[in-house]
Amino acid sequence: MRSDxxxxxxxxxRGEQSGSRRLRTAVLRPFAIAVLSVAxxxxxxxxxxxxxxxxxxxxxxxxxxxxxxDWYHDHEVATLTADLHLLARAEGVAKAFVARDRHGVLQRVxxxxxxxxxxxxxxxxxxxxxxxxxxxxxxxxERHGDIIDRQTARTAQRTxxxxxxxxxxxxxxxxxxxxxxxxxxxxxxxxxxxxVEIDDVLEGLAELFxxxxxxxxxxxxxxRPGWESGMAMLGRPSEWDALDGYLLAGWSGPEAPEPKDxxxxxxxxxxxxxxxxxxxxxxxxxxxxxxxxxxxxxxxLISARRDVTAGRRQARMAALGVGLxxxxxxxxVLWVLMRRLTRFENELRHLSExxxxxxxxxxxxxxxx
Numbered sequence: 001m002r003s004d005x006x007x008x009x010x011x012x013x014r015g016e017q018s019g020s021r022r023l024r025t026a027v028l029r030p031f032a033i034a035v036l037s038v039a040x041x042x043x044x045x046x047x048x049x050x051x052x053x054x055x056x057x058x059x060x061x062x063x064x065x066x067x068x069x070d071w072y073h074d075h076e077v078a079t080l081t082a083d084l085h086l087l088a089r090a091e092g093v094a095k096a097f098v099a100r101d102r103h104g105v106l107q108r109v110x111x112x113x114x115x116x117x118x119x120x121x122x123x124x125x126x127x128x129x130x131x132x133x134x135x136x137x138x139x140x141x142e143r144h145g146d147i148i149d150r151q152t153a154r155t156a157q158r159t160x161x162x163x164x165x166x167x168x169x170x171x172x173x174x175x176x177x178x179x180x181x182x183x184x185x186x187x188x189x190x191x192x193x194x195x196v197e198i199d200d201v202l203e204g205l206a207e208l209f210x211x212x213x214x215x216x217x218x219x220x221x222x223x224r225p226g227w228e229s230g231m232a233m234l235g236r237p238s239e240w241d242a243l244d245g246y247l248l249a250g251w252s253g254p255e256a257p258e259p260k261d262x263x264x265x266x267x268x269x270x271x272x273x274x275x276x277x278x279x280x281x282x283x284x285x286x287x288x289x290x291x292x293x294x295x296x297x298x299x300x301l302i303s304a305r306r307d308v309t310a311g312r313r314q315a316r317m318a319a320l321g322v323g324l325x326x327x328x329x330x331x332x333v334l335w336v337l338m339r340r341l342t343r344f345e346n347e348l349r350h351l352s353e354x355x356x357x358x359x360x361x362x363x364x365x366x367x368x369x
Protein backbone atom coordinates (compact mmCIF):
# COMPACT_ATOMS: atom_id res chain seq x y z
CA MET A 1 0.00 0.00 0.00
CA ARG A 2 2.88 2.48 0.82
CA SER A 3 4.63 1.95 -2.49
CA ASP A 4 1.38 2.49 -4.35
CA UNK A 5 0.79 5.72 -2.41
CA UNK A 6 4.33 6.95 -3.10
CA UNK A 7 4.09 6.80 -6.87
CA UNK A 8 1.75 9.79 -7.24
CA UNK A 9 3.93 11.84 -4.85
CA UNK A 10 7.09 10.93 -6.77
CA UNK A 11 5.51 11.85 -10.09
CA UNK A 12 4.27 15.06 -8.56
CA UNK A 13 7.77 15.97 -7.31
CA ARG A 14 9.26 15.20 -10.72
CA GLY A 15 6.66 17.44 -12.26
CA GLU A 16 7.51 20.15 -9.77
CA GLN A 17 11.21 19.89 -10.61
CA SER A 18 10.45 20.07 -14.32
CA GLY A 19 8.19 23.05 -13.70
CA SER A 20 10.92 24.69 -11.65
CA ARG A 21 13.38 24.33 -14.50
CA ARG A 22 10.89 25.73 -16.96
CA LEU A 23 10.27 28.66 -14.63
CA ARG A 24 13.97 29.45 -14.32
CA THR A 25 14.42 29.17 -18.05
CA ALA A 26 11.40 31.36 -18.73
CA VAL A 27 12.60 34.08 -16.36
CA LEU A 28 16.40 33.94 -16.45
CA ARG A 29 17.11 33.34 -20.12
CA PRO A 30 15.33 36.50 -21.38
CA PHE A 31 16.92 38.49 -18.56
CA ALA A 32 20.43 37.22 -19.40
CA ILE A 33 19.88 37.97 -23.10
CA ALA A 34 18.59 41.44 -22.20
CA VAL A 35 21.66 42.18 -20.03
CA LEU A 36 24.05 41.01 -22.75
CA SER A 37 22.15 43.00 -25.38
CA VAL A 38 22.26 46.17 -23.27
CA ALA A 39 26.03 45.81 -22.74
CA UNK A 40 26.72 45.16 -26.41
CA UNK A 41 24.40 47.98 -27.48
CA UNK A 42 26.14 50.42 -25.15
CA UNK A 43 29.63 49.49 -26.32
CA UNK A 44 28.61 49.58 -29.98
CA UNK A 45 26.78 52.86 -29.52
CA UNK A 46 29.77 54.38 -27.72
CA UNK A 47 32.13 53.35 -30.52
CA UNK A 48 29.77 54.76 -33.15
CA UNK A 49 29.51 58.00 -31.14
CA UNK A 50 33.28 58.13 -30.92
CA UNK A 51 33.65 57.73 -34.69
CA UNK A 52 31.10 60.50 -35.29
CA UNK A 53 32.85 62.67 -32.73
CA UNK A 54 36.15 62.09 -34.52
CA UNK A 55 34.55 63.19 -37.79
CA UNK A 56 33.23 66.34 -36.11
CA UNK A 57 36.66 67.03 -34.60
CA UNK A 58 38.27 66.65 -38.02
CA UNK A 59 35.88 69.21 -39.46
CA UNK A 60 36.52 71.61 -36.55
CA UNK A 61 40.27 71.22 -37.03
CA UNK A 62 39.89 71.86 -40.75
CA UNK A 63 37.83 75.00 -40.11
CA UNK A 64 40.30 76.29 -37.49
CA UNK A 65 43.22 75.64 -39.84
CA UNK A 66 41.51 77.56 -42.63
CA UNK A 67 40.94 80.55 -40.34
CA UNK A 68 44.56 80.46 -39.18
CA UNK A 69 45.88 80.06 -42.73
CA ASP A 70 43.81 83.03 -43.93
CA TRP A 71 45.14 85.08 -41.02
CA TYR A 72 48.74 84.14 -41.81
CA HIS A 73 48.17 85.06 -45.47
CA ASP A 74 46.70 88.47 -44.67
CA HIS A 75 49.38 89.15 -42.05
CA GLU A 76 52.22 88.25 -44.40
CA VAL A 77 50.73 90.31 -47.23
CA ALA A 78 50.49 93.34 -44.95
CA THR A 79 54.05 92.81 -43.74
CA LEU A 80 55.46 92.42 -47.27
CA THR A 81 53.61 95.53 -48.42
CA ALA A 82 55.06 97.58 -45.58
CA ASP A 83 58.54 96.19 -46.25
CA LEU A 84 58.32 97.07 -49.96
CA HIS A 85 57.41 100.67 -49.13
CA LEU A 86 60.28 100.78 -46.64
CA LEU A 87 62.70 99.51 -49.29
CA ALA A 88 61.44 102.01 -51.88
CA ARG A 89 62.23 104.87 -49.49
CA ALA A 90 65.59 103.51 -48.31
CA GLU A 91 68.32 106.14 -48.60
CA GLY A 92 70.32 106.01 -51.81
CA VAL A 93 68.67 102.85 -53.17
CA ALA A 94 66.44 104.53 -55.77
CA LYS A 95 69.30 106.75 -56.98
CA ALA A 96 71.63 103.76 -57.40
CA PHE A 97 68.94 101.77 -59.21
CA VAL A 98 68.14 104.61 -61.65
CA ALA A 99 71.89 104.88 -62.33
CA ARG A 100 71.96 101.06 -62.80
CA ASP A 101 74.64 100.74 -60.16
CA ARG A 102 74.14 97.09 -59.22
CA HIS A 103 77.01 97.02 -56.74
CA GLY A 104 75.77 100.21 -55.07
CA VAL A 105 72.22 98.85 -54.71
CA LEU A 106 73.47 95.54 -53.33
CA GLN A 107 75.75 97.27 -50.85
CA ARG A 108 72.89 99.42 -49.50
CA VAL A 109 70.22 96.71 -49.50
CA UNK A 110 72.06 93.69 -48.07
CA UNK A 111 71.92 94.83 -44.41
CA UNK A 112 68.20 95.63 -44.74
CA UNK A 113 67.55 92.27 -46.41
CA UNK A 114 69.34 90.54 -43.54
CA UNK A 115 67.00 92.21 -41.02
CA UNK A 116 63.92 91.40 -43.13
CA UNK A 117 64.96 87.76 -43.40
CA UNK A 118 65.53 87.50 -39.66
CA UNK A 119 62.52 89.48 -38.46
CA UNK A 120 59.91 88.85 -41.16
CA UNK A 121 61.05 85.64 -42.84
CA UNK A 122 61.63 87.32 -46.23
CA UNK A 123 63.44 84.82 -48.47
CA UNK A 124 63.31 86.53 -51.89
CA UNK A 125 64.07 90.11 -52.95
CA UNK A 126 64.14 91.28 -56.57
CA UNK A 127 64.76 94.51 -58.47
CA UNK A 128 63.11 94.36 -61.89
CA UNK A 129 63.17 96.46 -65.04
CA UNK A 130 59.93 97.95 -66.43
CA UNK A 131 59.75 95.00 -68.90
CA UNK A 132 60.05 92.54 -65.96
CA UNK A 133 63.69 91.70 -66.63
CA UNK A 134 65.36 90.68 -63.39
CA UNK A 135 68.03 93.30 -62.78
CA UNK A 136 69.07 92.01 -59.32
CA UNK A 137 68.25 89.10 -57.05
CA UNK A 138 69.50 90.15 -53.65
CA UNK A 139 69.23 86.55 -52.37
CA UNK A 140 71.14 85.27 -55.48
CA UNK A 141 73.14 88.23 -56.88
CA GLU A 142 74.87 86.16 -59.54
CA ARG A 143 71.54 85.42 -61.30
CA HIS A 144 70.06 88.25 -63.37
CA GLY A 145 69.01 89.16 -66.89
CA ASP A 146 66.08 86.70 -67.18
CA ILE A 147 62.44 87.70 -67.65
CA ILE A 148 60.22 87.25 -64.57
CA ASP A 149 57.13 85.59 -66.01
CA ARG A 150 55.21 84.85 -62.84
CA GLN A 151 51.58 85.87 -62.58
CA THR A 152 52.21 88.35 -59.76
CA ALA A 153 54.78 90.23 -61.85
CA ARG A 154 52.56 90.25 -64.95
CA THR A 155 49.57 91.43 -62.90
CA ALA A 156 51.59 94.27 -61.34
CA GLN A 157 52.82 95.28 -64.82
CA ARG A 158 49.32 95.20 -66.30
CA THR A 159 47.46 96.96 -63.48
CA UNK A 160 50.28 99.25 -62.26
CA UNK A 161 49.26 98.36 -58.70
CA UNK A 162 50.52 96.04 -55.98
CA UNK A 163 49.98 92.35 -56.84
CA UNK A 164 50.16 89.55 -54.23
CA UNK A 165 49.53 85.82 -54.21
CA UNK A 166 50.85 82.32 -53.62
CA UNK A 167 52.90 80.90 -56.48
CA UNK A 168 54.53 77.54 -57.05
CA UNK A 169 58.17 77.74 -58.06
CA UNK A 170 60.06 75.41 -60.43
CA UNK A 171 61.56 73.55 -57.46
CA UNK A 172 58.13 72.83 -56.00
CA UNK A 173 58.45 75.49 -53.31
CA UNK A 174 55.33 77.52 -52.52
CA UNK A 175 56.06 81.22 -52.02
CA UNK A 176 53.83 84.15 -51.09
CA UNK A 177 54.95 87.01 -53.33
CA UNK A 178 54.27 90.74 -53.45
CA UNK A 179 55.23 92.83 -56.48
CA UNK A 180 54.98 96.63 -56.34
CA UNK A 181 55.44 99.11 -59.22
CA UNK A 182 58.29 101.45 -58.29
CA UNK A 183 57.76 105.14 -59.05
CA UNK A 184 60.63 107.60 -58.52
CA UNK A 185 60.00 111.33 -59.00
CA UNK A 186 56.77 110.54 -60.81
CA UNK A 187 58.39 108.12 -63.24
CA UNK A 188 57.89 104.33 -63.29
CA UNK A 189 61.40 102.89 -63.06
CA UNK A 190 60.60 99.20 -62.52
CA UNK A 191 59.29 96.84 -59.91
CA UNK A 192 60.23 95.70 -56.41
CA UNK A 193 59.38 92.12 -55.41
CA UNK A 194 59.58 90.25 -52.11
CA UNK A 195 58.66 86.68 -51.25
CA VAL A 196 58.17 84.51 -48.17
CA GLU A 197 58.36 80.74 -48.46
CA ILE A 198 55.52 78.92 -46.76
CA ASP A 199 57.79 76.87 -44.48
CA ASP A 200 57.46 79.42 -41.67
CA VAL A 201 53.67 79.22 -41.97
CA LEU A 202 53.84 75.42 -41.60
CA GLU A 203 55.85 75.81 -38.41
CA GLY A 204 53.40 78.41 -37.10
CA LEU A 205 50.39 76.17 -37.72
CA ALA A 206 52.14 73.20 -36.10
CA GLU A 207 52.94 75.19 -32.97
CA LEU A 208 49.50 76.81 -32.77
CA PHE A 209 47.47 73.58 -32.99
CA UNK A 210 50.02 71.06 -31.65
CA UNK A 211 49.99 69.12 -34.92
CA UNK A 212 52.34 67.90 -37.63
CA UNK A 213 52.01 69.80 -40.91
CA UNK A 214 53.15 68.83 -44.40
CA UNK A 215 52.96 70.60 -47.75
CA UNK A 216 51.97 68.39 -50.69
CA UNK A 217 52.28 69.94 -54.16
CA UNK A 218 50.50 68.59 -57.21
CA UNK A 219 52.72 66.83 -59.73
CA UNK A 220 50.76 68.38 -62.58
CA UNK A 221 52.36 71.76 -61.82
CA UNK A 222 55.94 70.52 -61.30
CA UNK A 223 58.62 69.49 -63.79
CA ARG A 224 60.15 66.19 -62.62
CA PRO A 225 63.83 66.82 -63.54
CA GLY A 226 63.69 70.29 -62.01
CA TRP A 227 61.98 68.92 -58.91
CA GLU A 228 64.52 66.14 -58.36
CA SER A 229 67.54 68.37 -58.91
CA GLY A 230 66.04 71.06 -56.68
CA MET A 231 65.32 68.62 -53.86
CA ALA A 232 68.84 67.24 -54.14
CA MET A 233 70.21 70.80 -53.89
CA LEU A 234 68.07 71.45 -50.79
CA GLY A 235 68.97 68.08 -49.25
CA ARG A 236 65.36 66.93 -49.19
CA PRO A 237 63.83 63.58 -50.24
CA SER A 238 62.55 63.51 -53.83
CA GLU A 239 60.40 60.37 -54.02
CA TRP A 240 58.36 61.13 -57.13
CA ASP A 241 56.17 58.00 -57.05
CA ALA A 242 55.53 57.81 -53.28
CA LEU A 243 52.17 59.64 -53.40
CA ASP A 244 49.33 59.50 -55.90
CA GLY A 245 49.44 62.79 -57.79
CA TYR A 246 51.31 64.74 -55.09
CA LEU A 247 54.84 65.39 -53.86
CA LEU A 248 56.07 66.01 -50.32
CA ALA A 249 57.53 69.52 -50.58
CA GLY A 250 57.66 70.79 -46.99
CA TRP A 251 57.00 69.86 -43.39
CA SER A 252 57.11 71.14 -39.83
CA GLY A 253 59.71 69.86 -37.43
CA PRO A 254 63.37 69.00 -37.95
CA GLU A 255 62.94 65.62 -39.65
CA ALA A 256 61.20 64.75 -42.91
CA PRO A 257 58.32 62.26 -42.55
CA GLU A 258 58.03 59.25 -44.82
CA PRO A 259 55.98 60.29 -47.88
CA LYS A 260 54.08 56.99 -47.85
CA ASP A 261 53.08 57.57 -44.21
CA UNK A 262 51.89 61.08 -45.05
CA UNK A 263 49.59 59.79 -47.79
CA UNK A 264 48.39 56.60 -46.07
CA UNK A 265 44.60 56.45 -45.84
CA UNK A 266 44.01 59.62 -47.88
CA UNK A 267 41.87 59.50 -51.01
CA UNK A 268 43.63 61.99 -53.28
CA UNK A 269 40.76 61.91 -55.75
CA UNK A 270 38.93 64.18 -53.27
CA UNK A 271 39.56 67.92 -53.21
CA UNK A 272 40.40 67.92 -49.48
CA UNK A 273 40.68 64.35 -48.16
CA UNK A 274 40.68 63.51 -44.45
CA UNK A 275 41.15 60.31 -42.46
CA UNK A 276 41.51 58.76 -39.01
CA UNK A 277 43.91 55.85 -39.06
CA UNK A 278 46.56 53.79 -37.32
CA UNK A 279 50.06 54.42 -38.66
CA UNK A 280 52.36 51.94 -37.01
CA UNK A 281 51.71 52.28 -33.28
CA UNK A 282 50.19 55.78 -33.60
CA UNK A 283 46.56 56.73 -34.23
CA UNK A 284 46.42 59.89 -36.32
CA UNK A 285 43.66 62.27 -37.35
CA UNK A 286 44.48 63.85 -40.71
CA UNK A 287 42.83 66.78 -42.48
CA UNK A 288 43.93 68.62 -45.60
CA UNK A 289 43.33 72.08 -47.00
CA UNK A 290 43.59 72.97 -50.70
CA UNK A 291 46.03 75.76 -51.49
CA UNK A 292 45.12 78.02 -54.41
CA UNK A 293 47.57 80.08 -56.42
CA UNK A 294 46.91 83.57 -57.80
CA UNK A 295 44.94 82.07 -60.71
CA UNK A 296 42.70 80.06 -58.39
CA UNK A 297 44.30 76.72 -59.28
CA UNK A 298 44.58 74.06 -56.54
CA UNK A 299 48.36 73.67 -56.71
CA UNK A 300 48.93 72.05 -53.32
CA LEU A 301 47.48 70.58 -50.14
CA ILE A 302 48.37 71.41 -46.57
CA SER A 303 48.12 68.18 -44.59
CA ALA A 304 47.68 68.42 -40.81
CA ARG A 305 48.17 65.35 -38.61
CA ARG A 306 47.30 65.13 -34.92
CA ASP A 307 48.49 62.20 -32.80
CA VAL A 308 45.55 61.06 -30.63
CA THR A 309 46.88 57.61 -29.73
CA ALA A 310 46.57 58.10 -25.96
CA GLY A 311 43.03 59.44 -26.18
CA ARG A 312 42.00 56.68 -28.57
CA ARG A 313 43.29 53.95 -26.30
CA GLN A 314 41.74 55.53 -23.23
CA ALA A 315 38.38 55.77 -24.99
CA ARG A 316 38.56 52.11 -26.03
CA MET A 317 39.48 51.07 -22.51
CA ALA A 318 36.62 53.17 -21.15
CA ALA A 319 34.18 51.48 -23.53
CA LEU A 320 35.50 48.05 -22.56
CA GLY A 321 35.39 48.93 -18.86
CA VAL A 322 31.81 50.18 -18.99
CA GLY A 323 30.81 47.11 -21.01
CA LEU A 324 32.37 44.80 -18.44
CA UNK A 325 30.79 46.78 -15.61
CA UNK A 326 27.40 46.39 -17.28
CA UNK A 327 27.93 42.65 -17.58
CA UNK A 328 29.03 42.39 -13.93
CA UNK A 329 26.05 44.43 -12.78
CA UNK A 330 23.76 42.26 -14.87
CA UNK A 331 25.38 39.13 -13.43
CA UNK A 332 24.84 40.47 -9.91
CA VAL A 333 21.19 41.21 -10.58
CA LEU A 334 20.86 37.76 -12.17
CA TRP A 335 22.39 36.14 -9.08
CA VAL A 336 20.00 38.02 -6.80
CA LEU A 337 17.08 36.98 -8.98
CA MET A 338 18.20 33.36 -8.93
CA ARG A 339 18.33 33.43 -5.13
CA ARG A 340 14.83 34.89 -5.02
CA LEU A 341 13.59 32.25 -7.42
CA THR A 342 15.27 29.50 -5.43
CA ARG A 343 13.65 30.75 -2.22
CA PHE A 344 10.27 30.98 -3.99
CA GLU A 345 10.71 27.45 -5.36
CA ASN A 346 11.59 26.09 -1.92
CA GLU A 347 8.53 27.69 -0.40
CA LEU A 348 6.41 26.39 -3.26
CA ARG A 349 7.88 22.91 -2.83
CA HIS A 350 7.23 23.03 0.90
CA LEU A 351 3.61 24.00 0.32
CA SER A 352 3.29 21.29 -2.29
CA GLU A 353 4.71 18.65 0.05
CA UNK A 354 2.35 19.79 2.78
CA UNK A 355 -0.48 19.45 0.32
CA UNK A 356 0.63 15.94 -0.60
CA UNK A 357 0.94 14.98 3.05
CA UNK A 358 -2.53 16.25 3.83
CA UNK A 359 -3.89 14.47 0.81
CA UNK A 360 -2.25 11.20 1.91
CA UNK A 361 -3.67 11.64 5.43
CA UNK A 362 -7.09 12.25 4.01
CA UNK A 363 -6.91 9.11 1.89
CA UNK A 364 -5.84 6.96 4.90
CA UNK A 365 -8.44 8.41 7.32
CA UNK A 366 -11.10 5.74 8.02
CA UNK A 367 -13.69 8.46 8.59
CA UNK A 368 -13.24 9.91 5.08
CA UNK A 369 -11.97 6.81 3.35
